[in-house]
Amino acid sequence: xxxxxxxxxxxxxxxxxxxxxxxxxxxxxxxxxxxxxxxxxxxxxxxxxxxxxxxxxxxxxxxxxxxxxxxxxxxxxxxxxxxxxxxxxxxxxxxxxxxxxxxxxxxxxxxxxxxxxxxxxxxxxxxxxxxxxxxxxxxxxxxxxxxxxxxxxxxxxxxxxxxxxxxxxxxxxxxxxxxxxxxxxxxxxxxxxxxxxxxxxxxxxxxxxxxxxxxxxxxxxxxxxxxxxxxxxxxxxxxxxxxxxxxxxxxxxxxxxxxxxxxxxxxxxxxxxxxxxxxxxxxxxxxxxxxxxxxxxxxxxxxxxxxxxxxxxxxxxxxxxxxxxxxxxxxxxxxxxxxxxxxxxxxxxxxxxxxxxxxxxxxxxxxxxxxxxxxxxxxxxxxxxxxxxxxxxxxxxxxxxxxxxxxxxxxxxxxxxxxxxxxxxxxxxxxxxxxxxxxxxxxxxxxxxxxxxxxxxxxxxxxxxxxxxxxxxxxxxxxxxxxxxxxxxxxxxxxxxxxxxxxxxxxxxxxxxxxxxxxxxxxxx
Amino acid sequence: xxxxxxxxxxxxxxxxxxxxxxxxxxxxxxxxxxxxxxxxxxxxxxxxxxxxxxxxxxxxxxxxxxxxxxxxxxxxxxxxxxxxxxxxxxxxxxxxxxxxxxxxxxxxxxxxxxxxxxxxxxxxxxxxxxxxxxxxxxxxxxxxxxxxxxxxxxxxxxxxxxxxxxxxxxxxxxxxxxxxxxxxxxxxxxxxxxxxxxxxxxxxxxxxxxxxxxxxxxxxxxxxxxxxxxxxxxxxxxxxxxxxxxxxxxxxxxxxxxxxxxxxxxxxxxxxxxxxxxxxxxxxxxxxxxxxxxx
Numbered sequence: 040x041x042x043x044x045x046x047x048x049x050x051x052x053x054x055x056x057x058x059x060x061x062x063x064x065x066x067x068x069x070x071x072x073x074x075x076x077x078x079x080x081x082x083x084x085x086x087x088x089x090x091x092x093x094x095x096x097x098x099x100x101x102x103x104x105x106x107x108x109x110x111x112x113x114x115x116x117x118x119x120x121x122x123x124x125x126x127x128x129x130x131x132x133x134x135x136x137x138x139x140x141x142x143x144x145x146x147x148x149x150x151x152x153x154x155x156x157x158x159x160x161x162x163x164x165x166x167x168x169x170x171x172x173x174x175x176x177x178x179x180x181x182x183x184x185x186x187x188x189x190x191x192x193x194x195x196x197x198x199x200x201x202x203x204x205x206x207x208x209x210x211x212x213x214x215x216x217x218x219x220x221x222x223x224x225x226x227x228x229x230x231x232x233x234x235x236x237x238x239x240x241x242x243x244x245x246x247x248x249x250x251x252x253x254x255x256x257x258x259x260x261x262x263x264x265x266x267x268x269x270x271x272x273x274x275x276x277x278x279x280x281x282x283x284x285x286x287x288x289x290x291x292x293x294x295x296x297x298x299x300x301x302x303x304x305x306x307x308x309x310x311x312x313x314x315x316x317x318x319x320x321x322x323x324x325x326x327x328x329x330x331x332x333x334x335x336x337x338x339x340x341x342x343x344x345x346x347x348x349x350x351x352x353x354x355x356x357x358x359x360x361x362x363x364x365x366x367x368x369x370x371x372x373x374x375x376x377x378x379x380x381x382x383x384x385x386x387x388x389x390x391x392x393x394x395x396x397x398x399x400x401x402x403x404x405x406x407x408x409x410x411x412x413x414x415x416x417x418x419x420x421x422x423x424x425x426x427x428x429x430x431x432x433x434x435x436x437x438x439x440x441x442x443x444x445x446x447x448x449x450x451x452x453x454x455x456x457x458x459x460x461x462x463x464x465x466x467x468x469x470x471x472x473x474x475x476x477x478x479x480x481x482x483x484x485x486x487x488x489x490x491x492x493x494x495x496x497x498x499x500x501x502x503x504x505x506x507x508x509x510x511x512x513x514x515x516x517x518x519x520x521x522x523x524x525x526x527x528x529x530x531x532x533x534x535x536x537x538x539x540x541x542x543x544x545x546x547x548x549x550x551x552x553x554x555x556x557x558x559x560x561x562x563x564x
Numbered sequence: 565x566x567x568x569x570x571x572x573x574x575x576x577x578x579x580x581x582x583x584x585x586x587x588x589x590x591x592x593x594x595x596x597x598x599x600x601x602x603x604x605x606x607x608x609x610x611x612x613x614x615x616x617x618x619x620x621x622x623x624x625x626x627x628x629x630x631x632x633x634x635x636x637x638x639x640x641x642x643x644x645x646x647x648x649x650x651x652x653x654x655x656x657x658x659x660x661x662x663x664x665x666x667x668x669x670x671x672x673x674x675x676x677x678x679x680x681x682x683x684x685x686x687x688x689x690x691x692x693x694x695x696x697x698x699x700x701x702x703x704x705x706x707x708x709x710x711x712x713x714x715x716x717x718x719x720x721x722x723x724x725x726x727x728x729x730x731x732x733x734x735x736x737x738x739x740x741x742x743x744x745x746x747x748x749x750x751x752x753x754x755x756x757x758x759x760x761x762x763x764x765x766x767x768x769x770x771x772x773x774x775x776x777x778x779x780x781x782x783x784x785x786x787x788x789x790x791x792x793x794x795x796x797x798x799x800x801x802x803x804x805x806x807x808x809x810x811x812x813x814x815x816x817x818x819x820x821x822x823x824x825x826x827x828x829x830x831x832x833x834x835x836x837x838x839x840x841x842x843x844x845x846x847x848x849x850x851x852x853x854x855x856x857x858x859x
Contacts, residue, residue, distance in 0.1 A: 075707060075741060077690055077758030154639065158648040159632070239635035248635065249607040252750055300647025317859065411707075411759045412743045487743050500638045500713040501857050502645075502661055 047531035052462055055528060063361030066354040072418065075411030082409040089256020097258035098265045099246055106232050106242040107269065108289035109161070113168025114228035115286055118221050120169065121176020126205075128181035141174030143515035143522070145478045146231045147400075147485065148492075150238060151499055152511065155313065156305045161293040164240040168231050172224060183216050184209070222277055229270050230398040237400070243269075244401075251405060263397075270396045313504040340506055344498075345513045348484065348491035352517065355414050355490055356473070356480040359421035363476065364469045366426030367433060372453060374434030377442070387434070391427045399424035403483050417483045425472050429465075436464050467534035474522040481514045491517070595807050596628040597621065597816075601653035602640045603633065604715070605749040605769040609776075613831035614653075620828055624819045627808060636746070637712040641665070650804045651816065656681075656716035656795045656848035661858065663842060668802020671842050672817035674794070675768075675834035679844070681795035683717035683764045685788035686752065691761045695787045699729040703787075706761035708739040711751050714857065715766075716795050716848060718748055722764040724851045725790050749773055756784040766795075768833030793847060797840045 047055060076082065127134045150167035157163045191208035236244020243266050250259035277285070312320060318336050322329035372378030373387030399420040406416030437457050446452055458465075484492025491514045498507035601614055614631040622629040632649060634640045641658050643649045645665045654662060663669045685703075687693045693702060711718025723735055730738045743760060745751040748769035755763040756779065770786070773779050798820055805812050820837045823829060829836060852858045 075759065077688070077761075082757050082759075155642055155646070158643055158646050159634065159639065160648075237635065239633075239639050245635070252747070253606055253608065254753060305646050408754075408759070412741060497713060500636075502638065502641065502665065 041527075043527055044531040047528060052466060052532065055466065055532060059357075059364075060361055063357050066357040070351075070354040070358060071413045072358070072415045073411075073413045074415060075413055076409065079410050085254070086256050086405065086409060089258075090260045092257050093260035093264055094255075094257035095261045097246070097250065097255075097261045099243075099262075102236075102241065102243045102246050102262075103265055103269055104292055105240075106229065106236075106244075106266070107285075108293050109164045109168065109232040109235070109240065109242060110225060110228040111285045111289040112161075112165045112293070113232065114172055114221065114225050115282075115289075116165060116169035117172025117228075118176050118224070120173040122180055122217075124173060124177035125180035125184065128177050129185065134177070138174040138177040139519055139522075140515060142171050142178070143174075143474075143478070143518040144171060144511060145482050145514075146171050147234060147238065147482050148495065148511050148514065150235050150240070151495070152504075152507070154238075155504060156309050157302055158300060158305075159239050162302075164232070164235055164242075165293075167235060168228055172228065176221075176224070179220060180217060183213055183220070187213055187216075189213075218279065222273070225273060225277055226270055226396070229266075229273070230396070233266060234398050234400045237404070247401065248404075251408065263401075267393065267396055271392070309504070314508045316505045316509075317503070337509065340509050341513075344494040344506070344510060345491070347489065348481075348494045348510065349513065349517055351414075351488070351493075352477065352480045352484075352490040352514075355417055355483070355488065356421075356477040356521075358414070359418045359425070359476050359480065360469065360473055362418055362422035363425040363429060363472065364465075366422050367429035367469070368458070368465070370426060370430035371433035371437060374431060375437040375457075377437065377452065377457075378449075388431070391431045391434075394423055394427035395431065397424065399479055400482065400486075404486055407486055412487050414488055417480065417486070417488050420483075421476055421479055425476060429468050429472060432468055433461060433465055436461055463532070463534045466532060467529055470525040470529050470534075473525045474518050477521045478514070478518050481517070594627065596630050597625065597651060597804075597808065598630050598632055598649045599651035599653070600632050600634050600640050600643050600649045602637045602655050602658050602712070602715075603635060604655065604711070604718075604747050604766060605772065606776075606778075607633065609772065609831060613828075616828045616831070620823065620825070621816070621819060624822075625812075625815060637714045641714075644669075644799070644801065647801070647803075650801045650807070652799055654797060654799050655714070656793065656797075656845055657714050657720050657852050657857065658716075659797050659799050660845050660849045660852060661714065662799055664858065666801055670800055670802065670813065671797040671840040671845065672800050672813060673820040673837045674797040674840040674844075675832065676836050676838050677768065677834055678796045678840075679794055679838070680792035681717060682767055682792055683722045683790045684767050684770055684786045685722065685762060685764050685790075686755050686770070686784050687762050687787045688755050688758050688760070689783050689785060690758060693762075693787050695785070697788075699725060699788060703762060704730065704738050705740055707741040707743075708735065709743040709745045709751055709754055709760040709763040710735075711745055711748050711763075711765065713744050715748075716793070717766040717790075718751065718764055719744075720848070720852055720855055720857065721793050722790055723855060749778070752779060752784065756780055758783075762787075764790075772831070772833050793851075794844050795848075797845070798837075 050058070124134055124138055128138065146167045149170050150163055153163040153166055157166070187209070189209050189212050191212060192204060195204055195208055232240075232242050233244040233247070236242035236246070237248045239245065243262055247259055247262045247266075250256070250262060316333045316336055318332035319329050322332075324330075370387075370391065374384055374391060376384055379387050402420035402423060403417045406419055410416050440457065440460055442452075442456070446456060481491040484490035484494065485496045487493065491510055495507050495510045495514075498504070498510060599614075599618070601610065603610060610633060611631075614633075618629045618631045632643070634643060637655070637658050640652055640654065641662045644652045644654075644662045652662065659671060663671070685699075687703075691706060693700070710723070713719060726735055726738060727733065735742045739762075741760075743754075745754050745760075745763065748765045751760075751763040751765050752770065752773055754760050767789075770779070798817075800813050800816060804816075817839065821839055823837055849858065
C-alpha cells in the first residue's frame, strides 16, 4: 500500500470529491470564463432558428458516405491491430508503452501530423483514427481477456497449445463482448471522423464547418441531423454479417482526395528534417554548440509554450471535470425509471443520446461563435458531452439497484439512498473521463482557447513541425500523467474493477457501454 | 428491421460498385494539374471562383485541371510542399513560406491590385470609433481579431504597423483580447456580431462580402487603411515542366495573365492578372522574418 493509497483512504469519497471540487473552484478563479461577445443573444437565436428550420437540401450524401467509410476503415484497422496488440499486452511492457503513447495523442493531432506526410488523402483520415484507437482497443481487449471467466479453458485436455486454447476456448466466450465494444467505438469513430472534416477531410464535418463559418445555420442543422441519423441507425447497418460489406464498400468509395505527392519522399523529409529540432538540422552533431543551442531552443519552448499551454489545459479540464460531474448528478434521474417514470425516461434517454452524439469539438466551435472567445464555451461543451455520457451510465446503474418495497420517493430517495449507493461508481466514471477531458481540452486550443492545441496550431501555421512535435509530446505526457493519477485514485478508493468493491459492482465505463445487456441502443430495448 | 437492413446493405453495395466509377469519371488520362488556394473567405465563393479558373485553365492548357479546397492556410502550404498540388493561389506570407520550402518554385502571376495591397481595420459601431488616417490610441484596450495566423493582410502586415504605432508592444499587450478568426469573412462576421470590437481584413474580401449583402454598415465600418504592400500571387512548383513538358509554367503564367472574362475576375475582386516574380515579395519576407514567422 502506497502513501497515496493510505492518504486517499483516510479522506475517502468525500475527501477526494472535495479536493477535486476545490481544485475546480481554484481553476475557475484563475481561468477566463467571461462572455466576451457584446450581443450573444441574437447570434444564439439565429442558431436556434436554424436548428428549427433545417434546410434538407444541404445534406450531401457523398459526405455521409465518406464519413461512414472513414469511420469503418479507421475503427476496423484500429480494432484489428488493437486485437493483435492485446495478445501481447500483459506480457510486454514495450507494447503497453506503445499503446499508452498511441492513445495519449488525440486523433486531431494525429491527423495534423499525418497531413504533413500523406497530405489530405484517405490514408491520413483512416490512420488518424486507427492509431489512437489501436491503443485503446488493445488496452480494453486486454482487460476483457484478463477479466473473462472462461469455463471452456478449464476442460481442455492437458498439453493444449496456448494458441489453440485461446482461439477455441477463450475467444468464443469473448467475441460478443468484443463486438459490442467495437460497435460502441464505431459511434466514437463517427464523431472523430466528423471532427476531422474541420481540418479538411471530406466528411460531413467539412460541410458543417463551411456552413457554420458562413452563418448558414439551417444548412448546418440539416447536416447535423443527417449525422445524428447515421449514428442512430448504426444498430441497423452495423451487424456482424454486414461487416465485410461495410469494409469492402468503404475501401472502394473512399475518395482519392488530395493526391499526397510522393509519400515516401515526404516521410523521409519529415523524419530527417522537419521534426529535427531546428538548431540540430544540418549541424555538426559531434561538437557541443548545436546541442547547447538545442537545449536553449527546448527551454524556450517549454517556458513560453508548454508551460502556459499546459496550465491553461489543466485549468480548463479541471473546471470542465467539476461541471460535468455536477451535470451528470443532476441529469441521471432523467434516465432512471424510478425518477423519470415510464414516460419521462425514454425522453430523457433521447435527450442524452443526442447530446452525447454531438462531438464536444463541434459544440465548442459553435458556442465560441456565439459567446466570444474565452474558456466558457469549451467548458460548456465538455461538460455537456461528457455529462451526458456519465448521466446515461449512472441512470442505468440506478435502475439496476434493488430497492426496498417501502423505499422513499423523489428527493428523499435521491439524496438518502440512490446517490449514496451510486457514489462509488459515480466517482470511478468521473475519474475515467478525466484524461478524455484533458485531451479534448488540449485540442480546443485549435479553436482559440490558449491551451496546448493553440500553440500546436501556431507551430503548424509557421511550418515549425519540430516545435509542434515537442508540444504534442508534452500533451501526451500530460495526458499520461492524468491517466496515471486517475488510476491511482480509483485503486486507492477501491472503485477499480477487480478490486474489492465498495459501491456495488463497477466495470469501467467502456466495458459498461459495451456490455450487450442494454443499451447504447436507440430502439428502446 | 431486417428489411431495412437489407435495403441499406443493398444500397451500400450498389454504392460500392457505382461510386468509384462515378468518381473516377473526372480523372482523364495523363497527369492532372491540381491547384489549391488559401481559404481566405466564404467557402461557397471560393468553390465558385476556383471552379471557373479550373474550367478556364483546362480549356486553354489542354490538360485536366482540378481545384482542391483546403481548410486552413498551412494546409494549402503543406499540400504545395508535399507535391499534392502543383499550383496555388497564395497570400504574400504563405507564398514566401511555400517557396522557401520548395526550391525552384516561382511566383508567376498576381492580381493587378496585389502589387499595392492594403489591409483594412474594421470596428463594431458600438465602439464609437471613427475613421482616422493613423492608428488611433483609442483602439488600445479593445478586443481584437486577426484573420489566419499567416495571413498577410489579416495579420502579418497590420501587426507590423501596430507594433510600430504602439512603441514595439505586442498586440497581446495593446489589446484586451487577441484572437485568430481563421479567415477574412469570419473576421467581418465576428466584428459585426460584436464578438470582437476590432479586426483587420483584406479589402477584396471586404468588398465582395459587401456586394453579397453580408456586411451591415450600421454595425461595422472601416476605421483605418494600412500602407501598401505586395500580396496574393499564383505560385508554381519548379518540377512542373518535367511533368507537363518544357515551357508549361510559362504557358500557365500567360494563360492566367490573359484572363479577361469578368465572370472569372469578378469573384476574385481583381481587375486582371499581371506577371509576378519572387523578388517582388522581399518586403513581405522581411516583415515575416522580423515577426518570427519565418527562419
